[in-house]
Amino acid sequence: MSEPVDVPYVDVLIVGAGLSGIGAASHLRRECPDKTFTLLESRGAVGGTWDLFRYPGVRSDSDMFTLGYSFRPWTDAKAIADGESIRSYVVDTARENGIDAHIRFHHRVVRAEWSSATARWTVTAVRTDPDCGETETVVLTCSFLQVCSGYYRYDQGYSPEFAGAEDFAGRIVHPQHWPADLDHADQRVVVIGSGATAVTLVPSMARTAAHVTMLQRSPSYVAALPGKDALADRLRRRLPAGTAYRVIRWKNVLFSMATYQLSRRRPGLMKSILRKGAAAALPDGYDVDTHFAPAYNPWDQRLCVVPDGDLFAAIRDGRADVVTDRIERFTATGIRLESGAELPADIIVTATGLNLLAIGGMALSVDGSEVTLSETLAYKGMMLSGVPNFSLTVGYTNASWTLKADLVAQYVCRLLRHMDAGGYQSVTPVAPVLDSPEQLAPLIDLESGYVQRSVGLLPRQGPSAPWRLHQNYLRDLRLMRRGPVTDAVRFGRATGPAEAAAPALAKEGTRA
Structure with a gap:
């Protein structure tokens, strides 16, 4: 894939070209075709996790009818797929949806600064030349920053010190x-x-x-x-691919939810x-x-x-x-x-686990004030209190990652369309007033060692919706596809003069 032409400003900047980032860009292209966008990928290939991990037998532990995208049926015979098949699926999705032309490889985002005067993010990335290793600083601006970088460090796995x-x-x-x-x-x-x-x-x-x-x-x-x-094999012989995929996807969603609920209510x-x-x-x-x-x-x-x-x-x-x-x-x-x-x-x-790394390790600031992630609350599991025009994607812990990633991507599109309709340039989640710190909960609710080692560095959840999610796809489906986009947020416009709010450079990015 070739590098795209220089894009100093885009409407939406997506960080990460893995499963989540390609899905987010595909939804944006379908649902907000007037938006310009670019993806920044720190590595040199599409696929994220599924390109990084190359150990023997690497595979998903979620079925591909739910790990696959809602808009692109999984047609392979394997329900539990190997890593190479999943990587090919993501790469093919990027190509078929014209996303590959929008990706800048070897760009690691290190900082993003929000200005209320311009209602813009200024994003700083380090570009590494894959041939010689030399680096250069690249600066882009965007109206909405969508982080799809997962939650672990790609450059370093967790390995404890072993004596001897x-x-x-x-x-x-x-x-x-x-x-x-x-x-x-x-x-x-x-x-x-x-x-x-x-x-x-x-x-x-x-x-x-x-x-x-x-x-x-x-x-x-x-x-x-x-x-x-x-059942998938039988249905695909009798039904159109899209119809069969939707039926199987819902069957597997309901099965995984039933298993999880039984585990919680009747653990014995x-x-x-x-x-x-x-x-x-x-x-x-x-x-x-x-x-x-x-x-x-x-x-x-x-x-x-x-x-x-x-x-x-x-x-x-x-x-x-x-x-x-x-x-x-x-x-x-x-x-x-x-x-x-x-x-x-x-x-x-x-095989001792991962090192967690929220939002790819980038630093955030809002109007000159540094953002400490652990002091923010996660809004609908995808935005941060006090941080305008920003989303992050964290998938389910009890079900397929992509089920949640799809909901986040679709919600961002809903939000962008609402802002355009109302003439707004910014949207900021406003945290509730809490009675006690005991009302807070971790963003990721697992007792696994890799989570517990770093959970204190992540955003937290509040006491109730939209600040608390329940790892329940049906509830999230209602909240994020059908629920309001106006609850617990503040909409606004650039606070600076009109000339400051206008793009400093023309929108040179290709249209979504």
Whole structure:
């Protein structure tokens, strides 16, 4: 994809060309065709997470009928898709909707400054030349800033300090930065972790490795789901692609919501269901309670999905095993555990999680005052109190990311159309007056380690809607597609003289 022509001003500037950013631009093009826009992407390719992660077996743990866009049916036979298929889907969406021509690659946004006088954002990015590594500062202006950069650091995964790591004679790798030259065939592999990445890596590597051990400090809930959706296959043979996609999408939305609600209202029953499912898939006499029965309730942390039970199959076949213990130290030949046992290894994979990074790490200021994210409240889970003409995209923790990303993108379009109709140039969420800090809640409501390490740096939620969301797609659908765009916000116009508010440069960006 070629670089677009220089665009000093656009109506909407989108940060990130991953699943969320391409979706946001596609909605903007469809629903606000008069708006100019540009996407800034810090890396050199479309796809975000699905281009970054290249470890063996990388896949989604959400079904593709809900992880796919509402406007573009997923037509592949796989319901739980591999990373390459998802990346191709995002790339094809960008191309088909003419988004690729609007992307500036290798642009990392470092700062955005709002001026009420001009009702504009001034956005500073660092452009890196991919050939020589030299950098230059690029400045753009926009009326609306839409951040679709996810919530974790792309340049650095989380890996704790392990005593003796320097003594290990083999290779230590983190899944976020998988070496292209790593050959694990006939190697003894230890994967440290028990989350979605670990349960994906283990069965994939076990196909060719001498043996793979998943070493976990504590277990996670793991559920087997079919890799293909049988109903989807039948419906697609009988119905138009779009109609079949909508039916399957709603079926899966309702199923995931029912599962989540059962987990919350009857955690004991859901624990029993998950334990029985694991026990039925594992060898007779397997110690399910030690390795697959967490102490926490289902959905206190995200549920791990394994398509067609591939993790359980690898354990049954003896190609993989699970060890639940704590690490004392690495040794030259593997890992010594606190129990005294030793795990031999040629390769150690630290599938130990992510480092959270809100809004891509950029700094924000409003009329010269720095914005501290943790002191803001999230409005409808997508805007920030006191910050005009700004949105961020954070997907669901209990369902597909894209379900929420679609709602955010559509809401931004509704908001822009409302502002145009009323002659407004700015919209600012106005935080409610709170009686007590106890009324606040985290933006991301998971007990997972990667969330708890950094949750204090993120925006918070208030006591009730529109400042509190409930991880419920049906409620959000009513709120964001049908609800008012005028509640708890202040609309305005540029406060400076007319000549200051006018574009300093003509709108040279291509039309949406």
